[in-house]
Amino acid sequence: MDARGAGGNVKPGQVDAVRVVPGVVRTRVEGHAPRSFVTPIIDAVEREIEAGLAPDVFHDWERITTYETATRDTLAAWYADVKDEVSSVHILIGNRVVEMGVAVAALVARAPIHTYHSRSEFDAALHAAVSARNASVPVRAHSAEVG
Numbered sequence: 538m539d540a541r542g543a544g545g546n547v548k549p550g551q552v553d554a555v556r557v558v559p560g561v562v563r564t565r566v567e568g569h570a571p572r573s574f575v576t577p578i579i580d581a582v583e584r585e586i587e588a589g590l591a592p593d594v595f596h597d598w599e600r601i602t603t604y605e606t607a608t609r610d611t612l613a614a615w616y617a618d619v620k621d622e623v624s625s626v627h628i629l630i631g632n633r634v635v636e637m638g639v640a641v642a643a644l645v646a647r648a649p650i651h652t653y654h655s656r657s658e659f660d661a662a663l664h665a666a667v668s669a670r671n672a673s674v675p676v677r678a679h680s681a682e683v684g
Contacts, residue, residue, distance in 0.1 A: 549568065549571045550570060550574075551567045551568060552564070552565070552566045552567075552574040552577055552578070554578050554580070554581035555581065557667055558667050558670050559585070559588070560590040560624075561594075561595070561663070561667055562594045562595065563663065564594070564598075565596075566600070566601050567600040567601065568603075569601075569603045570604035570605065570608050571604075572611060574608060575608055575612055575615075578596075583619075586622045593666040593670070594625065595627045595628075595662070595663045595666070596628040598630060599630065600631055604635070610645075613641065613642035613645040613646050614646075616642065617646040617647060626649070626650045626651065627650075627652075629656065629659040630653065630654060636652065
């Protein structure tokens with residue numbers, strides 16, 4: 538959706554992408570999502586892939602109002618390239634236009650994307666992924682010699 542107001546421009550919103558725990562990435566986008574928002578999202582996921590982890594990726598996109606077609610197309614093409622290196626993709630959706638864009642992206646990528654319309658269900662899935670990753674981290678026993 539190439540959203541342009543009467544003046545031809547839309548002010549960009551906000552984006553952040555963080556590593557929640559090793560192997561779990563959470564992105565958040567609010568407002569208008571221009572093509573430039575793709576870089577921090579891809580960078581965060583690729584850091585996990587380069588670390589040898591197949592990340593679970595959670596996109597909190599409930600508050601996206603509009604996005605550029607190039608944003609969707611770039612993310613979809615990139616996901617098609619890395620889909621075998623990503624464990625799962627989850628997206629919290631807040632409006633029908635974003636929902637349709639996600640459906641198109643899933644078709645282009647030929648990969649599953651789990652969508653949520655409920656914050657509590659999305660948060661539960663994120664919590665489950667974090668718990669699973671934390672449970673898989675080996676705990677090293679430390680011993681001290683007394684003597």
